Amino acid sequence: MLIDPFGRSIDYLRLSVTDRCDLRCFYCLPKGFKNFEEPEHWLTFDEIERVIRAFGALGTRRVRITGGEPLVRKNLPALAARLQKLPGIDDLSLSTNAVKLARHAEDLHNAGVRRLNISLDSLDAKRFQQITGGKLQKVLDGLMAAKAAGFSPIKINMVVMKGVNEDEVEAMVDFCIEHGFTLRFIETMPMGSTGREAVDHYVDLHTVRKKLEQRFELIPGVMPGGGPARYLQVAGTDLRIGFITPISQHFCETCNRVRLSVDGTLYLCLGQKNKFELRPLLRAGISDTKLAAAIRHAITLKPKRHEFNEKPSQIVRFMSATGG
Ligand code: SAM
Numbered sequence: 083m084l085i086d087p088f089g090r091s092i093d094y095l096r097l098s099v100t101d102r103c104d105l106r107c108f109y110c111l112p113k114g115f116k117n118f119e120e121p122e123h124w125l126t127f128d129e130i131e132r133v134i135r136a137f138g139a140l141g142t143r144r145v146r147i148t149g150g151e152p153l154v155r156k157n158l159p160a161l162a163a164r165l166q167k168l169p170g171i172d173d174l175s176l177s178t179n180a181v182k183l184a185r186h187a188e189d190l191h192n193a194g195v196r197r198l199n200i201s202l203d204s205l206d207a208k209r210f211q212q213i214t215g216g217k218l219q220k221v222l223d224g225l226m227a228a229k230a231a232g233f234s235p236i237k238i239n240m241v242v243m244k245g246v247n248e249d250e251v252e253a254m255v256d257f258c259i260e261h262g263f264t265l266r267f268i269e270t271m272p273m274g275s276t277g278r279e280a281v282d283h284y285v286d287l288h289t290v291r292k293k294l295e296q297r298f299e300l301i302p303g304v305m306p307g308g309g310p311a312r313y314l315q316v317a318g319t320d321l322r323i324g325f326i327t328p329i330s331q332h333f334c335e336t337c338n339r340v341r342l343s344v345d346g347t348l349y350l351c352l353g354q355k356n357k358f359e360l361r362p363l364l365r366a367g368i369s370d371t372k373l374a375a376a377i378r379h380a381i382t383l384k385p386k387r388h389e390f391n392e393k394p395s396q397i398v399r400f401m402s403a404t405g406g
Contacts, residue, residue: 083141084377086384093143094339097130097165098405099158100150101344105179106215107203109241109270109280110401113215119403123345127161129364131168133342136373138170146175147195148405150344153182159189166194175199175307177239177406181216183224187231197307198228199237199266204247205257213246229261235305237264237324242290243283251290252297259321266311266324271353272390274400281394286330294323310336328353334387340380341405348380349404353388353397 084092101119103111125133134145145165152158166174175197176190183200202221204210210218228236240247240254251267258265267287272278291314294300303315303322310333311324327333334351341349346361358380363373389396 084137084381086381088335088384088386090335090337090384091141092338092340092381092384093141094146095134095137095142095144096146096148096339096341096405097134098149098341098343098403099130099147099152099155099161100124101403102154103149103151103179103402104154104181104216105151107201107213107241109243109276109283110274110406112276112400115400119343119345123361125342125344125346125361125364127157127164129346129361130161130342131164132364132373133346133360134165134171135168136370136377138168140374140377141170143170144173144175145171146177146199148177150402150405151179151181152176153178153186159186159193162190162195163193173197177201178224179214179216180221180224180228182220184220184227187224187227187233191231191233196233197235197237198233199239200225200228201239201241202254203240203243204250205253206250209247209250225261225263235264236262237266237307239266239268241268241270242285242287243270243280244285246283248285248290251294255294255298255316255321255323259316259319262320264305264322264324266326268326269329271328271401272394273352273397273404275398276400277397278394284329287325287327288330291325328388329390332387332390337384337387340384343403343405348377350380350384351388352401352404353390354385355396356383356385358383 177199180200207218270284299317300314303313305313348358350356
């Protein structure tokens, strides 16, 4: 098992397969941004498989494929099929904006991915376009294809923002009840210049809960998954609503994860600079034993908690670069 210096067991890896994205959510990536990782720095599928195999042997049970937008990376279902077979890895999931999901849903399901998180900040096409620069219909098509392919659960992630989409939380609840999706609300984090600017739109999710309680009866709910969301269920329905509150009520004491970016950097915390570079070791022909030792060492660098509130300017990386 991988145990960090604060006694937390690290059994969850977020794997970013690209830092590129086919959307430009204003709070995540700046318009016109070009400074992406060089292709020769991208871990190859063989390198990724090797690292995930090593993590699996060290007790990692869950892997979530993310990005950037993971479906922008060519042949992603083939990578998923390889990862799904690795010893120890018994939960392979994917985070996506769903723009390209209609095309890939079946292949991903056949590859063994079962759980999907899909970002959706607005159900209004014009507003969706303003937030993301993309087309809502593609995402809705992707969602329906995912449903048809048999993914379960499908979780909708909505970053709730004042003056942007805060007035849509009830519509999103209705949408998720109608389609049998799970809904998660997320607080805006000051990641990179974009995230810091978006903090003007920050909403404490406590207020969202209060608003929903005026219309729905919310009862304690649980949801499988290794994440930090606190769940409530809408009484009389199957809908579970997760509240992810990194800012108003952080959950670092139960953090169980690290993040591997496309260039092979292991980030130990979303909100701190602590990192460890695996790519140079992989490309220098490191042995399996030394790779395991390197990963164990990296875990000793995991900080106690993020400091988004105390040091909001600290993290210059965009969420898309770290792997959200
Ligand atoms: N492209 C995939 C997707 O859309 O789910 C995976 C990567 S995306 C960076 C992961 C999540 O991070 C998305 O739900 C996005 O809304 C969220 N995100 C990006 N920047 C954020 C910020 N500054 N604060 C809070 N959430 C953010």
